[in-house]
Amino acid sequence: MVRRRLTSAEAEATGQRWTDVVGVVVASGTDGMTLRRDPARADAPGAGTVVRVAAADVEAAKAIPPRPERRTARPRD
Numbered sequence: 379m380v381r382r383r384l385t386s387a388e389a390e391a392t393g394q395r396w397t398d399v400v401g402v403v404v405a406s407g408t409d410g411m412t413l414r415r416d417p418a419r420a421d422a423p424g425a426g427t428v429v430r431v432a433a434a435d436v437e438a439a440k441a442i443p444p445r446p447e448r449r450t451a452r453p454r455d
Contacts, residue, residue, distance in 0.1 A: 380411060381437040396437060399429055409433055 380399045389395055401413035410432040 379442050380413060380431055380439045382431045383435045383437060399431060400442070401429070404428065407433075411436065411439070 379401075381396050382399060384392065384395060384397055388397075399413055399415065401415040403411055404414050405412040410430060413429050413431065415427050415429060
């Protein structure tokens with residue numbers, strides 16, 4: 379997960395200063411990070427797309443552990 383600074387136009391439109399990008403880091407370097415948005419969040423706009431976040435716009439980055447496997451329903455008696 380990367381918290382990035384919104385552009386001034388985005389901040390003005392949303393009233394927020396930051397947004398989170400949840401995904402898998404594909405590449406990182408001194409110029410920024412490339413993430414593939416979390417495809418498991420299929421309802422999220424842009425799920426599965428690749429996003430580039432410039433180093434100057436990164437406020438914080440945090441590793442998030444994988445989701446636990448989904449439990450199967452127990453048979454009812």
